[in-house]
Structure formats: structure tokens, C-alpha cells
Amino acid sequence: MKFDPAEFLNFTFTWRDVLIGAIITTLLMAVVAQIIGVLLGLIAALAGRSRNPLVKAISVIYVWFFRGTPVLVQIYLLYFGLPYLLGIDPFPKQYGSLPELIGGGFVAVTLALGVNEGAYMSEIIRAGILSVDSGQAEAAKSLGMTPRKTMQRIVLPQALRVIVPPLGNEFNNMIKTTSLASVVGVTELVLLAQNRYGATFQPFEPLLGICVFYLAMTTIWGVIQGRIERRLGAGTRSEDVPGFWSRMTGAGRGRQGDTGGVR
Amino acid sequence: MTGHVHGTDVDVSRDLLGAIGGVPTPPTDMVVDATNVEKWFGKLHVLRDVSLTVKRQEVVVVLGPSGSGKTTFIRCVNHLEKIQSGRIFVNGHLIGYRDVNGKLVEDKEANIARQRQEIGMVFQRFNLFPHKTALENIIEAPIQVRGTPKDEAIEMGRALLTRVGLAAKEGSYPSQLSGGQQQRVAIARALAMKPALMLFDEPTSALDPEMIGEVLEVMKELAREGMTMIVVTHEMGFAKEVADRVVMMDDGVVVEEGTPEHFFSNPTHERTKSFLSKIL
Ligand SMILES: Nc1ncnc2c1ncn2[C@@H]1O[C@H](COP(=O)(O)OP(=O)(O)OP(=O)(O)O)[C@@H](O)[C@H]1O
Ligand SMILES: [Mg+2]
Numbered sequence: 001m002k003f004d005p006a007e008f009l010n011f012t013f014t015w016r017d018v019l020i021g022a023i024i025t026t027l028l029m030a031v032v033a034q035i036i037g038v039l040l041g042l043i044a045a046l047a048g049r050s051r052n053p054l055v056k057a058i059s060v061i062y063v064w065f066f067r068g069t070p071v072l073v074q075i076y077l078l079y080f081g082l083p084y085l086l087g088i089d090p091f092p093k094q095y096g097s098l099p100e101l102i103g104g105g106f107v108a109v110t111l112a113l114g115v116n117e118g119a120y121m122s123e124i125i126r127a128g129i130l131s132v133d134s135g136q137a138e139a140a141k142s143l144g145m146t147p148r149k150t151m152q153r154i155v156l157p158q159a160l161r162v163i164v165p166p167l168g169n170e171f172n173n174m175i176k177t178t179s180l181a182s183v184v185g186v187t188e189l190v191l192l193a194q195n196r197y198g199a200t201f202q203p204f205e206p207l208l209g210i211c212v213f214y215l216a217m218t219t220i221w222g223v224i225q226g227r228i229e230r231r232l233g234a235g236t237r238s239e240d241v242p243g244f245w246s247r248m249t250g251a252g253r254g255r256q257g258d259t260g261g262v263r
Numbered sequence: 264m265t266g267h268v269h270g271t272d273v274d275v276s277r278d279l280l281g282a283i284g285g286v287p288t289p290p291t292d293m294v295v296d297a298t299n300v301e302k303w304f305g306k307l308h309v310l311r312d313v314s315l316t317v318k319r320q321e322v323v324v325v326l327g328p329s330g331s332g333k334t335t336f337i338r339c340v341n342h343l344e345k346i347q348s349g350r351i352f353v354n355g356h357l358i359g360y361r362d363v364n365g366k367l368v369e370d371k372e373a374n375i376a377r378q379r380q381e382i383g384m385v386f387q388r389f390n391l392f393p394h395k396t397a398l399e400n401i402i403e404a405p406i407q408v409r410g411t412p413k414d415e416a417i418e419m420g421r422a423l424l425t426r427v428g429l430a431a432k433e434g435s436y437p438s439q440l441s442g443g444q445q446q447r448v449a450i451a452r453a454l455a456m457k458p459a460l461m462l463f464d465e466p467t468s469a470l471d472p473e474m475i476g477e478v479l480e481v482m483k484e485l486a487r488e489g490m491t492m493i494v495v496t497h498e499m500g501f502a503k504e505v506a507d508r509v510v511m512m513d514d515g516v517v518v519e520e521g522t523p524e525h526f527f528s529n530p531t532h533e534r535t536k537s538f539l540s541k542i543l
Contacts, residue, residue: 135390136390139386139449140392141376142379142453144408144456145376145407149407154392157394158392
């Protein structure tokens with residue numbers, strides 16, 4: 001048994017700039033990509049309901065492409081493909097006076113993850129909208145509300161109860177999927193570990209170390225998600241909202257909405 | 264004055280329309296003017312050459328067997344359903360379409376929405392907004408659509424709730440209300456837009472029998488106050504008491520129409536007779 005507890009503890013619990021930077025990078029990528037995903041997903045879901053066949057087709061093709069190809073390839077397409085196509089590099093190591101942390105790799109991966117996520121969120125939001133009884137939109141329309149007001153004020157708020165649980169799971173996945181950024185040289189947690197064992201030739205300890213950080217992030221998120229869902233579910237049956245442990249372990253939960261890590 | 268019906272303790276005040284400051288007088292004497300309406304659902308011919316007029320302050324009750332097209336027809340009146348030909352005018356405005364050289368071209372959503380502001384609708388299954396309280400249900404459209412200031416809308420909403428006997432329930436969510444209470448809120452919600460016309464699609468048929476009376480009482484009061492109404496219902500008592508005119512539909516066709524007296528004492532058509540014999 002080769003495990004070196006000192007190296008594990010040293011890597012994991014010695015607070016240093018690179019570690020803090022890697023954690024911030026991971027979280028920032030996940031949050032920004034998820035926000036992009038939700039916004040694009042909303043746009044794509046609404047476009048998918050458009051009367052205009054062209055708008056509808058664009059939405060369908062978007063979802064089809066980004067759900068049907070590996071996100072790693074999408075990252076490569078953007079990070080390597082775009083500069084090649086444009087003849088200029090939109091993803092330089094550093095943008096002017098911005099911190100080095102927010103370099104080209106970071107931007108490319110965040111964009112790619114966000115655009116990819118939008119395709120999944122589109123399906124989730126679509127299902128949420130469909131879950132709202134059609135009588136609701138009819139009642140709103142009969143009161144003279146425009147389709148836009150109807151969506152904004154009546155349908156989407158009700159769809160939220162169906163959208164938020166899988167959205168929470170998507171963000172949990174997103175935190176882990178940011179690990180792909182290591183392939184284009186973004187110093188998030190995985191690259192941090194790789195850099196370490198590239199020097200020490202002890203891969204297990206830093207890899208176990210970053211698991212601690214991923215678990216911390218996903219666990220804290222699990223708690224927050226539970227709170228949000230309980231608040232949204234206020235006034236409805238509470239057994240619909242899974243408890244903390246069943247959420248963390250997946251016990252008693254269907255596979256619905258859980259797309260499982262990197263795809 | 265209060266009305267006690269069917270043994271319920273629900274107080275329905277006079278002056279439902281007073282709560283909303285009265286409704287504007289329709290610009291034309293003919294509030295609804297539908298001519299030669301044809302409607303298909305795919306290959307199913309649901310409305311066949313339907314013509315119907317409703318004058319100002321008139322209450323028209325629509326009867327007919329299941330599947331005869333009653334719901335479809337009143338949904339066409341506020342363009343929740345498209346029609347294939349014919350014309351439906353409400354207050355002199357062609358509903359849902361522009362007439363381009365005799366052809367129907369569907370209107371812009373914004374225009375259709377504007378037309379619907381004048382047409383209140385009450386659904387069989389209430390369709391209250393479950394994420395909003397009774398009062399919020401009522402003030403939503405006045406604020407969002409009419410641009411009524413919030414405090415004014417709240418005042419009007421409370422007045423309406425009081426008039427339908429639900430002053431104590433303004434903070435309740437639909438799930439906390441009985442069916443009869445929900446339907447009364449739904450009527451108040453429609454009234455809050457000060458409509459020139461109210462459409463009712465079997466407003467009591469999803470209710471437990473003991474709650475039917477309280478909803479009918481609100482509708483009767485509305486009729487007494489001169490609201491123009493089209494009511495699809497199987498409540499013959501309501502039709503006899505309140506209707507100015509009864510329309511019988513069967514298989515997408517208006518079979519017969521006339522005063523309640525004519526209708527219930529000596530209907531002319533065989534189909535009307537057999538329908539009435541089943542339902543009375
Ligand atoms: N959205 C729809 N798509 C296809 N067919 C429909 C649709 N809505 C109604 N229909 C059909 O149109 C016909 C008329 O239906 P409608 O609901 O207007 O009848 P109704 O007179 O209101 O009946 P009921 O008394 O049962 O409410 C029926 O044959 C019905 O099956
Ligand atoms: Mg019907």
C-alpha cells in the first residue's frame with residue numbers, strides 16, 4: 001500500500017493561491033455556464049413553440065446537435081475550431097487587464113458548457129411548460145393577456161415547480177463537468193491535481209484531494225437545492241420533495257432528470 | 264339584499280356591476296353577431312352554418328346534447344378556437360380575423376388580446392391561477408392588461424369578492440376553496456375586466472350539487488343587472504327563470520331558438536323534444 005497521508009493532507013488542506021484559484025475557476029465556470037444554459041434553454045424552449053416554422057426549426061436543430069454530440073467535441077470545436085475558422089484568436093491566454101483566471105480557455109469552456117447546457121435546459125423547460133394545464137393559458141388569454149404576458153405571469157411561474165428539481169440536478173452535473181476544462185489548459189481542480197502529480201508521481205493523493213472539493217461543492221448545493229424546492233413546494237404535499245440523504249445518494253429517486261456526469 | 268338559494272348560506276349582494284363601477288355601454292345594440300360560422304376539427308365538422316345574435320343586456324342560454332358544439336361555439340366567440348368561415352362580431356368588431364377581400368386572415372395576437380378584454384369567460388373547471396390568492400387572481404388582469412393602479416385594483420377586487428360573498432377569502436389560494444367558491448372567484452375575476460359580454464361554459468357542471476345554487480345565484484344577479492350573457496348550461500331552472508332566449512344545438516347546428524316559454528311548453532322540433540324529454 002503506497003498511500004501517503006501526508007501528501008494527501010498537504011495537497012488538500014494547505015490553502016494556497018493556486019488551490020483557491022482552482023476552486024474559484026471551477027465554481028465560476030459552473031455558475032456562469034449554468035446561467036447561460038438556463039437563458040438559452042428558455043429561448044430555445046419558447047422558440048420551439050413558435051408559430052414561425054424557421055424559428056421552430058432552429059430550436060429543434062440546436063437541441064438535436066448539442067444533445068447529440070459529445071460536449072468535449074463541442075469544447076474543441078469552439079476552442080480550436082473557431083480561431084482556425086476566423087483566422088484570429090478569440091481565446092487568448094489573457095484578456096487585457098482581466099485576471100489571468102478568466103483567460104481564453106476559461107471563456108471558451110464556459111461558453112461551450114453553457115451552450116451545451118442550453119439544449120438540455122430547453123427540454124426541461126419545455127416539459128415544465130407542458131406540465132401546466134392548458135386551461136391556465138386559456139384563462140389568461142380570455143382575460144386579454146397577450147401570449148407573452150400569459151407565459152411570463154401565468155405559465156412559467158407554475159412551470160417552475162417542475163423545472164427546478166431537474167435544474168438543480170443539472171447544476172450538480174455542471175460542477176463536475178467543468179473538469180473537462182483541464183483539457184484546454186484551464187487550471188481548475190483536475191488540472192491542479194494533474195500538475196501536482198506530474199511533479200510528484202503520486203497521482204492518487206491529489207486526485208482523492210479534489211474529490212473532497214467536488215463533494216463539498218455538490219453537497220452544499222444539495223442542501224441549497226432542498227431549501228429552494230421546499231420553498232417552491234410550499235402549500236403542496238411535502239413528500240414530493242426528496243430529503244437530503246435520498247438526494248445525495250439517489251435512493252428512492254427515479255432516473256428522471258439525472259443525466260449523470262459528463263456526457 | 265341577499266339571496267338564499269338551495270339552502271346555502273351564501274350572501275350575494277346586489278350591485279355586482281357597481282363593484283366595478285359599471286360596465287361601459289356597448290357601442291352597438293348587437294353585442295354578438297355571428298353569421299354562418301363553420302368549424303372543423305380536422306375532418307370533424309363541428310359547427311355547421313351557425314348564426315346567432317345576442318342583443319345588449321340579453322341572456323341567451325345554449326342547450327344541446329353532449330358533443331353538439333356548444334363549448335366550441337362559445338370558444339369561437341373569444342377566438343380560443345379558430346373558425347374556417349363565417350363571421351363573428353362582438354361589439355361590432357370582427358373577432359380574431361381581418362376580412363381581406365372576403366377572406367379571413369387571422370389577426371395579430373395583440374389585437375386578439377385587446378378584443379378579449381371585452382369578453383369575460385367562465386370555464387367549467389374554473390381555471391383559477393393556483394399560484395395566486397383569490398384577490399390576486401382578480402387583480403392580475405386589470406393590473407397587467409388594463410394598467411389599473413394596484414391600489415385601485417385591490418379596492419375593486421375586494422368589492423367584487425364581497426359582492427360574491429367571499430370577502431373573508433381574499434387571501435386563500437384556490438386549493439383552499441370549495442368548487443363553488445372557486446367558481447365565484449372566477450366570475451369575479453372575469454368581471455374585473457369590465458367586460459361587455461360574459462360567456463359561461465357549463466359553470467356549474469363540475470360542482471357538487473350543494474354548491475350549484477350559490478354560483479347560479481351570482482349569475483342570476485348579473486343577469487338582473489343587465490349583463491349581456493351567453494350561458495351553456497343544463498340547469499333548466501336557470502334557463503326558465505333568467506333566459507331571454509334559449510338556443511338548442513345538435514350536431515353542430517342551431518336546431519331551434521325561442522323564448523323559454525316557447526321552448527319548454529311547445530318546442531317545434533323533434534330533436535328538441537327528445538332532448539328535453541331526456542333532461543327534464
Ligand atoms: N380540440 C378538439 N379537437 C378535436 N375535436 C374536438 C376538440 N374539441 C371538441 N371536439 C369535438 O367537437 C365536437 C363538439 O365538441 P364540444 O365540446 O363543442 O361539444 P359540447 O356541446 O360542448 O359537448 P358537452 O356537452 O359534452 O360539453 C365533439 O365531437 C368533440 O369531440
Ligand atoms: Mg361543452
